[in-house]
Amino acid sequence: MSSVVNDTKIPNNVNLSADKRLQRALEEWQPDFIKWWMEMGPEGFQTDDVYLRTAVSVDHEGWAHFDYVKMPDYRWGIFLTEPEANRAIGFGDEFGKPVWQQVPGEHRNTLRRLIVTQGDTEPASVEQQRLLGLTCPSLYDLRNLFQVNVEEGRHLWAMVYLLHSYFGRDGREEAEALLERRSGDPDKPRILTTFNEPCDNWLSFFMFTFFTDRDGKYQLLALAESAFDPLARTTRFMLTEEAHHMFVGETGVLRVVQRACELTKLDPNGDARAQGGIDLNTIQRYMNFWFSSSLGLFGGEVSSNAASFFASGLKGRAKEEQYEDHLALTATMAIPHVKEGRIVDENVPLRMAMNEVLRDDYVADCQRGVDKWNRAIKEAGVDFTLTLPHRRFNREVGLYAGLHFDPQGNLITADEWNARKHEWLPTEADRAYVKSLMTKPVYEPGKMAHWIAPPKQGIKGRPVDFEYVRHPAQ
Template identity: 60%
Template structure:
């Protein structure tokens, strides 16, 4: 399914065959471009070495080249349609997947699409000014690549709203451009997408932890009985992988440079030497991990149960699960606090689906910690980075009313207040990290707080001119 770039809106869904839909999306397009101009990347460029999707197949689906940012061709791309796709879970398991929205599920499906769609432009808004302090042209290019793909993921959800949800869908598509990250009057829907991304360490943590949440949310929607949503999310996951790569390798490189400075100066206090101390890196991990865990919602959720039973939203890798995919007779354990003690409750498996998804995410997050600790070990640094307890710093779910330390100890409010600056970035920590953020725009050069990458983009060297600034 190659993508037609001859159209005003590149697509592989035959927009030209539905003139009403094509006109509706073409009327939305100028509003999107105006949003991009006002809320997108703030650094002016001539062109950027970007990856552009040209096909949705497994091989050869993208091409690379210098593209003027304002001329990037956003569009609508769905993965190939299966010949006889069947619903894999819930009450209608085994029945044909839906090509249209069943009336009884219209409101719930629209809500799921709106929430997913709202996260995409939010991250662009959060990262708007990061280019002004990019540590290298390589990193600046990666930021822009993430941004343009988040813009296309917004297009993916807007297409579904326009194509399948009538006037209400069109109104919701407009609202996606009217909410803005951190806006006091009209903020983004989910809390993590109203947080600041004021520095590049935060950006790397965001793309590692919060984009990884996006991977798992898209993975559950890829299982949906609503086939156009499934196919949309399947293709989005291809692009999402690069965002997590940016985060994983970004933190790799910060840790590597920190270790190098520790050896060079024989001290853990490398802040005076222009580095990010390991304790500060750990605090940033603690914050971004805990904020991202909140995105999974409450550990016990009737909404998640209803979505699953109806076939709207499955589990991560649903078809690999070895159960009946209906779960009406199954049970699961969830984490709770009872009588001042951390313990578990057994609940119906349908109510624990958010908890199940969160567990998959937590296992995945540990892979990054192993990488970063191997970097430290290889450098001869006898320290390790860790993930905090899942109840730490939580504002959503069963832990929201409790204070739990990174080690998993339940403490009172006074003890929490006394020690929270040891566990979360303090104002002094944030000020120091911001002080390191100085732009380096010369090809082959890099800021002193981060190591250069092992490899460049698409076989190009690190000193390639990835971005031509205006």
């Protein structure tokens, strides 16, 4: 069992002090990270005390410590789950052989690319969300935002640790580049499109943490199976933290939905907007956008890269142990293709369809959250059902890109799409309206913005009206 060292510059359970070269490299990278955090991290709150959890060990019980901390002083550390004795490769051509503790030369470039692509999303989301604090609906939500932000920062550290440890000079250069790209910057954009989309209001933030961070969860689940053991162990621990991000998204949207229901019922015409809230139709359109945009992050439905990642043991399926056939050599998956204006299933070798396998799990997981929202709507006595759009809807990546589908997945013409897309996706007016609700922050402990319901409970046994962020009065 590796011991946790918390009294050094970089808390870790990887015995960093025994590897002077690596320690020096990370200590050199640290000031650049802090510089990036000050420049691109949450704007306007860097000197505030924030009630945050900090990872201090990898024990299931008590892995985190909760206390006030100023974000730049947050102790971003390196934690890998404990090694599993005699772990064997769980899938692909190398099935059953011992996992790798070093990067095989054959897979060095591919693995580095996978790690860089995953790593790039972490700082990207912090950048996307950096102005949100200025319009927070409550101190509780502000704290959750910052919790997500610092942990995305820690996930960046986790990926940078791998790059520094296992990828030599190239790895160090990639680690620097992770701090140089900027979300939405046309000159040095983040790698994936979704991570360059603006996330400039809290409805988008909740949708982002629900839908887009959930893609992250599934990517991490797939990487947690990797034959490259340090990557598997790193991502397994990241998943522990990721659960909170899912929680922020799911309960965030839930509270907006609850409030929408309250205001709908309050209004004589059943119009939540007339009562200064966000109506369920708008929520549906935001859902449609973020769900479809996040689906693209899984990659093409038929992908030779996905096949090759699986074959070589780099990236598996989420919870690979649930499957019986870990070679996936003979099985196929029916994938709907568009042929001459009709949708027909084509059987694709399963390995080529690994992105779709992961997307299947993701869609089911999203549906579970949506079901909870719908229960709340029903309990409130409002006649409305939120529906995930079909996975073919509004896609920019994969088989369905460049074609048009309605939210039910029916193929439609470009004219029909243009005539009706305002019904399905947030319009300029929607965005302007949502933003108009969020012009002023709510800094009073326990108070909520008008458009959102309070949470059921606070954080770590603290009450909802706890001062989660000590922000000086304006």
